[in-house]
Amino acid sequence: MHSTLPQTPQTPQRPAAPEPPDPPEQRRIKLGGTTREEVLTMLGAGAGSLALDWLLYERVLPLSGAFGFLLCWYLLFLALYTLVGRLQWDALTVRERLATALAWSSGLLVLAVIAEQIGYVAVRGLDAARHWNFFTETMRTTAPLSPITSGGCLHAVVGSLEQLGLATLFSVPLGVVTAVFLVEAGTSRRSARFVTPVRVLVEAMTALPSIVAGLFVLGVVILTLGAEKSGLAASLALTVMMTPIVTRAAEVVVRLVPGTLKEASYALGAGQWRTVWHVVLPTARPGLTTAVVLGMARGVGETSPVLLTAGFTARMNLDPLHGNQASLPLYVWNYVKQPYPDMVARAFAGALTLMAVVLVLFVTARVLGRHRAPTERRARRPLRRARTTATAAVPAPAPTPAAVPAPVLAVESR
Amino acid sequence: MTAAVQPTDTRVPPPTPDPDRPRRISAPASPADRAFRGVLRAAGLSVFVLMGLIAFFLLLRGTEALRAVGWSFLTEQNWRTAAHTFGIAAVLPNGILIALIALCIAVPVSLTAALFISEYAPVRLRPALVSLVDLMAAIPSIVYGLWGLFFLQPRFVGLCRWLANHLGGPLPFLRVRGGDTPTSYTSSTFIAGTVVSLMIIPIITSLSREVFSQAPAGEREGAYALGSTRWGMVRTVVLPFGRGGVIGAVMLGFGRAMGETIAVALIISPVFRVSWHVLENGGGSISALIALRFSESDGLSLSALMAAGLVLFSLTLLVNVAAGFVISRSRSGASTSD
The missing domain is CATH 1.10.3720.10 (MetI-like)
Structure with missing residues (x-):
């Protein structure tokens, strides 16, 4: 506990502070962030579920379609992550990590959908949009079977x-x-x-x-x-x-x-x-x-x-x-x-x-x-300008919000 | 001062001074101000006028069709205006089915996405994520339609077939009648609902994120101080606090899903019977019906579309106003509990 406290400015002012007996033992405990175990667990669960998914989806079960594959991968990942997590952490931690993973994955899903929409329309649209006539012509003289180099928007x-x-x-x-x-x-x-x-x-x-x-x-x-x-x-x-x-x-x-x-x-x-x-x-x-x-x-x-x-x-x-x-x-x-x-x-x-x-x-x-x-x-x-002029004119200025805490502190210190 | 007089001296009550009353302040409004307030009020009331006009003109233009078929407009499933047999008994339930499927997909995704943005994402990324969700709402519905039709549908057929073949036994609404060809799984209510779900995710996400982020900081810190994990804090503070707003957001999403037109019209192949088999080819909604039939309509058939539009308008208005009241009540609660 003592080791996690940040160094306060008062400590050097103490007159004869005894030297702590074992300084090298003190290490700051990291409160936030991710540890290596967490990252490795997640990567392991991801890779394992991908392999399992491939085996089940492509080899064992009669399934097809990219979306089904991704969906199965995701579900397997959640299951495997829970299992692997349960091996090393307690139930509360596992639930916490699982909730975090769920929140992150739906955030990433939203991002993926937006990128997908823009990317797909861009890829398919470039077929016609890379011809300049698309932006300089109308469809007036374009028949249904005219080549892509005629007609535009x-x-x-x-x-x-x-x-x-x-x-x-x-x-x-x-x-x-x-x-x-x-x-x-x-x-x-x-x-x-x-x-x-x-x-x-x-x-x-x-x-x-x-x-x-x-x-x-x-x-x-x-x-x-x-x-x-x-x-x-x-x-x-x-x-x-x-x-x-x-x-x-x-x-x-x-x-x-x-x-x-x-x-x-x-x-x-x-x-x-x-x-x-x-x-x-x-x-x-x-x-x-x-x-x-x-x-x-x-x-x-x-x-x-x-x-x-x-x-x-x-x-x-x-x-x-x-x-x-x-x-x-x-x-x-x-x-x-x-x-x-x-x-x-x-x-x-x-x-x-x-x-x-x-x-x-x-x-x-x-x-x-x-x-x-x-x-x-x-x-x-x-x-602010108005306030300063008011201070100059009126003998007893109303306390500004910034000035209020200062007197209180002064009373306490006395 | 009152404390000194109070306890003993009861014989001679002091002359009670007139209690302080607030002085009546009257600010005479100048003519410009009065005109300005008139303009403001007119703009505020114009919303009512506009909604009234929409209802009135849809009714006016739909009267002909409603008179021609009477109450069977609500019970007839077919849509043959030339034969005077048309009604919304098929398109309305089918549209509601699409909206329900959309909600089934959108609600979990949007709620977790809203939690992600308000609780889990790095603080520095949050504004960017919020505007990305706004961007998702601004993507035109025709782009969603194109994407669903050309990208999603071919990759979705496998999943649909698996669902139909393996879960169709215990869950009859997943059964697909007719042959087991890829085309019997396309243009289905399920695929249309999936695309619509993507379109209502942004609205539900942004409204729920708003209420989640208003959860009071004191109670959050209280939960942490009692030793809660982040998920425990979310479950016991953020989610109960945002319940009203989330319900309103889901209702608003339902209203939006009911009215989605272009994406549904691009994907669905219209049928005029109630299709409970959601994976099967064919479905419909009122808005898709209007968009698809409009160009070949005039006279009675146009009037029939207007009547269908009136039904859609009143339903969505009902849902949206109810949602609006739920949301505004949850907002006023938020302002008092701080």
Whole structure:
């Protein structure tokens, strides 16, 4: 026990500390981390279960398929690990190690699935995407059996970007204002009642089936108002999907704005409107940008709303107000169901492009979100300045939080 | 001061001063503020309006079909709009079956993944893992569909065949009727459910991770101080504390799984009878039905799809709102126990 204590600064100050009789015996006990036995046990169980799995799966039992093999390997590994662990540790330790192994393996499974998705789509998509014409041509002159060096997804990229831009234009103001409502509504008694229902409904809307959003816009815009299928209708359907996502993400960042900042603004005589516009929103701006870009990343991949509302075309349509407009998810959906290998290759290349757009948006959101910390610092600086001026003006300053513990310590030491 | 007067001096009660009451503070709102609050309230209420509009227009457009077949819309299994025999008695249970299979796979994986992120992963990796889960949620559903159709399905058939041949005896729902060819195991409810499970893992993981990480530090340390291992701490502190949030997350995942469209539509081959044999070729869900039948529909058949959409909408709304209340209740509990 004595050996694990870290060396305190008082020890050298003791006047005549006797030398400890056997200094070389003292070794620091390692508390965390993994020991060699643990690593070796895990490796041994892994290798043993792999061998056993191969023997059973490939030689003894009439089984086939890669997933079955991996599943059996995993189950055998767990069994073998428990057994080998039981030989050297007590039951409690074995359970602890097993829980750790389970947690790690499902974390790794999630990682593997993401890598798998991106990797598989990239490998299959490169068949068509490595020809430059894929990004510079439309499908206007491409017949089902045309070679892979003709045809591309330019019209779908343009359509996707236009629809996404319009949907962002519609959903961001609505989403951000709703988020501000959820945070600020407590100030007026009339709207405070609505906060919980609105929040629950927004949460429910994030899980709204995307096909229902498509059906809704189809029923309103196209069947009732009599408009034709167009990029605008598709962007309205995307708006229904994106607004709740933006609202939820924005509410979190708007709520993070320090209350002292708002109080300072109110104390200076600003109304609620000026406080929100000049203090809350600028402070939350980086986080809001992240919320918006995350919403865009979710919106650009939505297929079913677009499927019902945009129509489909193989040619370029720059006008989102009139006529069918293609988009990337629709492009993939349309060509992957065709029985021609080159068309399927094009669909995979379209999916790769879509994944690239999503990844770019996602990384942008993360990079923008990382700048949140400096904003908080910037937000705090005016406060500190205000505090120092108050100290200068008022003879008995209120104790700052940092100053409170010091007198208490002083009393105790006396 | 009161202590000095209190015990003996009962004859002459001191004149009680008026008790302190909070002064009524009224901040007259400027016209700009009043307009601003109006805008805020309008935005908040727009959510209600939007949901109401969705229900209203689906009902409006679906009335024709509902009137044509009446209550048999809920009991008819077939979907032949030209013959006026159509109903959701097959697609709805099949869709629920897909969602249940997805939950069976997703719940254990997501809960352990959430525990991994909140308890086991190295602290420095946690933000990266959280955003990876977010990324998994942002992968478009059509990519999941492509992956499931071209990558997962051919490698899954062996497992399905083994399950059907060896466990089909004691567990009849795993039986596969018809020939023992590879195609009789493809496009099944089970494979669609597996792909959907991957799509709902991120939502369940991120919501459960949120509630797990809110488990109070004092009780965690208490468990450790009593000699608990990490797993013991998780079992006795983190899991009971997060139960409400986890239930809500699972319900939300179920709602999401019910509404998944494109991946299911790509994989499943639609049949219009209830297929309890989950490994067998054929299945369906309302959303996949809409996506697959939409392009060839007009008039009555489109109206029938709208009616089916209304059923899907009301079911998922019910599940999601219930989940939302469960989650918000568990959140308010979290804020008081700190």
